[in-house]
Amino acid sequence: MSEQDTLARRFEEHRPHLRAVSYRMLGSLSEAEDAVQEAWLRLSRSDVSAVANLGGWLTTVVGRVCLDMLRSRTARREDPLYDQDGSFRLPDPVVTGLAGIDPESEVLVADSVGIALLVVLETLSPAERLAFVLHDLFAVPFDEIAPVLGRTAASTRQLASRARRRVEGAAPAPDPDLARTREVVDAFLTAARGGDLDALVDLLDPDVVARSDGGALRPSSIRRGATDVASNAIIFARFAAAAVPVLVNGVPGALALAEGKPVSLMAFTVRGGRIVALDILADPQRLAMLDLGPALDADLG
Numbered sequence: 001m002s003e004q005d006t007l008a009r010r011f012e013e014h015r016p017h018l019r020a021v022s023y024r025m026l027g028s029l030s031e032a033e034d035a036v037q038e039a040w041l042r043l044s045r046s047d048v049s050a051v052a053n054l055g056g057w058l059t060t061v062v063g064r065v066c067l068d069m070l071r072s073r074t075a076r077r078e079d080p081l082y083d084q085d086g087s088f089r090l091p092d093p094v095v096t097g098l099a100g101i102d103p104e105s106e107v108l109v110a111d112s113v114g115i116a117l118l119v120v121l122e123t124l125s126p127a128e129r130l131a132f133v134l135h136d137l138f139a140v141p142f143d144e145i146a147p148v149l150g151r152t153a154a155s156t157r158q159l160a161s162r163a164r165r166r167v168e169g170a171a172p173a174p175d176p177d178l179a180r181t182r183e184v185v186d187a188f189l190t191a192a193r194g195g196d197l198d199a200l201v202d203l204l205d206p207d208v209v210a211r212s213d214g215g216a217l218r219p220s221s222i223r224r225g226a227t228d229v230a231s232n233a234i235i236f237a238r239f240a241a242a243a244v245p246v247l248v249n250g251v252p253g254a255l256a257l258a259e260g261k262p263v264s265l266m267a268f269t270v271r272g273g274r275i276v277a278l279d280i281l282a283d284p285q286r287l288a289m290l291d292l293g294p295a296l297d298a299d300l301g
Contacts, residue, residue: 004044011040014055018062024133025066027091027118035065056144063134064148070126088220090213090281091118093265095255095290096247113137114249115267116277119211120171124163131156132163172276174251174269181270182245182252188268188275189254192233192240200230205274215283229278239264239282262287 018039022032039062051057093115121129127149134140135156142153142160149156175181184203191199204226214220223229233240243254248267256264265287269277281287 007043007048008040010054011043011058014058017055018058021059021062021133021138022066023092024113024118024121024137025063025129026069027122029092029094031069035062035069038062038065056140059134059138059140060144060148063130063140063145067126067130067148070129088211088213088222090211090279091115091122092286093267093281093290094249095253095265095292096250097292098245098247114174114251114269115279116174116269117167117171119277119279120167123170124166127151128159128163128166131160132167135160136164171269172271174276175271175273178252180273181268184270184273184275185245185252185254185268188233189240189243192237195234195237197230197234200233201226203275204229205271205276208275208278210278210280212280213283213286215285217284218282239266262290262292265290 015036018036019032022035023029026032026035039058042061042065043058048054048057121133124132130149131142131145134145135142142156146153146156149159151159188200188203190196191203206226207224208226208229210221210223210229210232212221212223223232239256240254242256242258242263243266244257246253246255246265248265251268253268254266255262256266263282263284265281267279267281268275269279
């Protein structure tokens with residue numbers, strides 16, 4: 001086996017981890033793949049014979065690549081949460097079936113990286129996002145993150161602390177009990193199908209946020225408050241009527257189908273037995289690109 005082949009094999013061992021880092025940094029599955037590929041190109045052009053921890057080296061490299069990509073978004077005056085026409089754009093979901101999440105997807109969405117958390121990460125500055133993701137989610141020491149940002153370790157620590165406060169304030173950790181979460185999701189869908197406004201309000205946190213990404217062909221929206229969200233859920237009860245259970249980023253969600261094709265994907269964040277966030281992907285183009293996979297095929301019958 002050649003030296004390059006050996007290097008490629010070692011890189012592949014780290015690929016799932018690098019995809020997980022990139023996905024949290026970028027909120028885009030395709031851009032995450034691009035970042036990982038760029039990390040491989042940089043590795044293949046580097047002399048790493050003296051690198052003791054290749055995984056750590058690759059993590060900082062892919063972090064730097066993602067940082068450059070995020071800064072490029074900012075330089076183009078793009079708000080990652082909004083398309084050029086101002087419509088809301090959700091981060092890419094990872095959809096799997098109830099039969100179980102495959103090992104690669106499990107690495108990708110581990111540690112409760114739900115859609116609601118990714119939405120909040122999109123609101124951070126590129127430097128804040130890097131400091132928070134690498135340190136808080138992947139335990140990279142600040143003195144290793146600081147050179148990537150061109151800052152001191154103390155300044156990097158402050159960035160991560162500021163980002164952490166924003167994340168904790170806007171994206172509370174979901175309940176770890178997935179069975180209980182599924183019960184809440186099922187109760188919500190049942191109430192929506194039956195037009196039971198009172199039941200819906202009881203299932204929603206008073207400060208619930210519902211975000212809908214309809215793409216270019218459908219209006220996007222952000223709604224707040226239990227009554228407003230519940231009323232809107234009844235209006236669009238047809239989606240609930242056609243919904244089947246799936247996992248969205250490892251958490252119970254629902255996929256609405258029409259003639260076997262996805263028309264709406266609902267991601268729920270449940271805390272304390274109530275829904276605190278509801279994120280809906282209704283963009284036909286992005287739904288058509290979802291990789292439902294063989295496990296999901298089994299769930300859909």
